[in-house]
Amino acid sequence: MDCQTARKWMSPYLDSELETAKTFEIGEHLRACEPCRRRFDAERHVDDMLRDRLSRESMPPALWHQLRKEVNRSELLSGFRIPAVIATAAGIMLFAVLYMASGDRSAKPSEVFTGQWAHYVNQSVPSESMLSDAEIEKALLDDYGLRFSTAREDTHRHPVKVMGGRYVLFGSQPALELRVKCCGKDAVITTFLRSNAGKLPRGIQELEREAFGKDVKRDGVNIRVNTVGEAEFFIASEHYLDGLMDAIQPGKA
């Protein structure tokens, strides 16, 4: 076999897709021909580099949790396969499907944040979409490396109470939403991975910059953004935010 023929078959050879005879012939040529050997090795290096680089990308844990939850939930609620629904955006579609499967057609799907802060904070959330306390704790820790502290010392002696938590789409990004109460006021803490912050809709990104580390008012609601480790969160409430802020702690002491 000559060099040109060997190189013509290089790609399927590297993919181990040639029949035995041809593989053998090329192997023979490579043993005898140093330039070709180096050339094949170089190609293998590029493959490896690319594979290495691309394997670093993995599904965000919050998205996986959310998918698992939605699949389980839809089976639980409907008892049969959910119907196809036509909707404009994939995120809306997902929740429209769940909403139909839930059988509750009087309420709008509440899981998509629409940018109306007062409504977002004060809406009543159907209890069946809420996670259990143990699930909240696990999701906070496993997905975001956080824990929530209701110890009085951590919340400026305010009696913060966790009412529930659920997975939501915040803008287009999967997030964990904690609903808490303090002094009779509702508050919402929406947590997502910092690595996803750049993918939030532009309006939310602008607010994120404005409210980073300091209070900003929208629709009469105080909003503040902060980060802990890999996690980022928006806190929104009519209540003032310092105590609530301190309730979010790094997961590992």
Next chain:
Amino acid sequence: MAQRPAAAEFLDLLEPIRNSVYRYAARMAWGDDHASDIVQEAVMTAWREFGRFEANTNFKAWMFRILINTIYRLNKRVARHGGPQLDEVHHDLHATMEREEAWSSLMEQPERLREMLDDRLVASLDRLGTDERQCLLLRMLEGFSYKEISAVLDIPMGTAMSHVHRARLKLREELAALAVENGLLRESA
């Protein structure tokens, strides 16, 4: 087995390939923030269709078919990002052979190249034509055989093979050009 909830079965099959599904969507999506949307829709579609999946056949190939259809459909809704696609490989054999030698010697210090080209590599990949990029990803990253690629994409096996081949050629040409640009490689060594 018959009593086992379908959701658990579906999720057990999906879990080991979830990262593959995500990164494939990330590389094939036109919009930058589009991968999560695509994955969500593809997974929920697969779940709806799960009754049609034949037990003990290749779940990954089945899931990728749905994923790829979802990508085609949803990509139409967003503007395409990224620059122009890579040029056709020119087949001046002499020049190519010369460059290949230089390229091979460069590859004797792969770490240096790796450092320099890390992100450029992905950018180059993103600029391959859709057919070439998807065949290369399916083959190299996801380990599909040419036969499986042909089934997943509904194209002849020989076409799958030549897309992979051409993707490799183009990538190498592009990387060699980048290396020249960065002074790692003299044009005609």
